[in-house]
Amino acid sequence: MANETLESGAETIAMRVVGALRDEIVSMALKPGDVISESDIAARYGVSRQPVREAFIRLAQQGLLLIRPKRATVVKKISPTGVRQSRFIRESIEVEIIRRVAGQPGSDAAQVLGDLIAEQEQASSANDSRRFHALDELFHRTLARLAGVEYAWQLIDDHKIQLDRVRYLTLGVSSSQRAIAEHKQIAEAVAKADPELAEIAMRAHLARAETLLTQTIEDFPDFFE
Amino acid sequence: MANETLESGAETIAMRVVGALRDEIVSMALKPGDVISESDIAARYGVSRQPVREAFIRLAQQGLLLIRPKRATVVKKISPTGVRQSRFIRESIEVEIIRRVAGQPGSDAAQVLGDLIAEQEQASSANDSRRFHALDELFHRTLARLAGVEYAWQLIDDHKIQLDRVRYLTLGVSSSQRAIAEHKQIAEAVAKADPELAEIAMRAHLARAETLLTQTIEDFPDFFE
DNA sequence: GCTACAATTCTTGTATGGAAGATCTGCGGT
DNA sequence: ACCGCAGATCTTCCATACAAGAATTGTAGC
Secondary structure: OOOOOEOOOOOOHHHHHHHHHHHHHHOOOOOOOOEEOHHHHHHHHOOOHHHHHHHHHHHHHOOOEEEEOOOEEEEOOEOHHHHHHHHHHHHHHHHHHHHHHHHOOOOOHHHHHHHHHHHHHHHHHOOOHHHHHHHHHHHHHHHHHHOOOHHHHHHHHHHHHHHHHHHHHOOOOOOHHHHHHHHHHHHHHHHOOOHHHHHHHHHHHHHHHHHHHHHHHHHOHHHEO | OOOOOEOOOOOOHHHHHHHHHHHHHHOOOOOOOOEEOHHHHHHHHOOOHHHHHHHHHHHHHOOOEEEEOOOEEEEOOEOHHHHHHHHHHHHHHHHHHHHHHHHOOOOOHHHHHHHHHHHHHHHHHOOOHHHHHHHHHHHHHHHHHHOOOHHHHHHHHHHHHHHHHHHHHOOOOOOHHHHHHHHHHHHHHHHOOOHHHHHHHHHHHHHHHHHHHHHHHHHOHHHEO
8 A cells, every 4th residue: 555654754663563563574583473562562662551552553554464353463475366356556656657657759768777687796796685686576666666656656665565575485596697687678678668578578577476486386385375 | 444353243233333333424415514423323333332432443544534632523524635646556456466466367258347347238228336336346346356456455455444534425426338348448558469559448437536526626615625 | 180260470462651752943143 | 023942732652451253262062
């Protein structure tokens, strides 16, 4: 969902707890199925129950926690169909984006994308997988910006968090060379102002997430519904 | 965002307040820019501040409220670019959906859609605009179901709430005849198993929201950012 | 050994009091 | 008349106590 719904500036305790818990969940320090309680987390962070409770509400709305009233709160297991449909949503939107970007020739889009890919190659050579992943995300967000729908990327980003949990389970195994090659194909199609080709390249690029998912389900069945 | 994140069954006060406030906001009883406070709402509903506060948090994450820490909470004004990009998102997804549905011939999709359109014609004849709107929504959700991505519709639904506020401002003016005709074109393309034609019909159908938006901005400029 | 049931102990939900900060008000100075 | 500053009065935020439901445990009875 589109958020940062409260004005920036102040830094409340609740917001800190939200960020900390989200990191723990995405990094799998808190595993799917783990039971947590307001008291536990409050004690662990040295704060009162109240801000923790509010953090739970926010994270539950983001699909990371499941609050069972009067019972307990658990780290939500990953829903395979949920991830697949998130991918469907992402593909739908990104295809539309890439067609737009490739359809407006004469822009500096190809140049910008080329620079990003060069940076990714550096990160890949340096084995800096963290930076590589950040650049990968930036590549896609940049496409959204070039298409004039940056807001749409926020949506994708919110839903991508579930896939990020999956990705974290297979860290380092990702073949960055292949991702770079696919990015190059996309950028090339943009340079040629060929929407059809760009669409094909984008679909192929995003299709890899499916194999990642099925593989991970086999390796960590307990983390999935 | 995909929610109902807390198990159904119990009916807490906070949930009741969420529903009541959401209705008030969508029905424009609470107008964009209106300032509300936890105490106000708590007194108005005869409950404590705590559940109201939690309701505020939920509604803020849904983009209906803006919490300004230590200052106030206001009913969020409608963002024209936000609505436009929501429309972009919706169009991207629904185009993909309709192509899928039209691409799998031999199903009973056309039959199901035809029945829905018939019901809409009844509602239109009876001037039951409320039922008509519900059936319109059902038409699109049914398409998502037929494509096997009902979850995706939930996403659209969550974002559609902003457009619903706009729609409420122009209630009754909607030309239902035209909407029915467009639905018929879509259903016909599905019956012919022609994805290209279905896509064109769907895009034309969704494009009408744009004129609705620009018109409403002119009529109620104070409600927009 | 097994079952029924009650008490204990968890959990989240609600109420209320006060703290911290931001805005508004009014008074005094120039 | 205008500006500055201090106090009153809002707001949301946080802490704490208690309430209510659900799960667990232990125990009595068979």
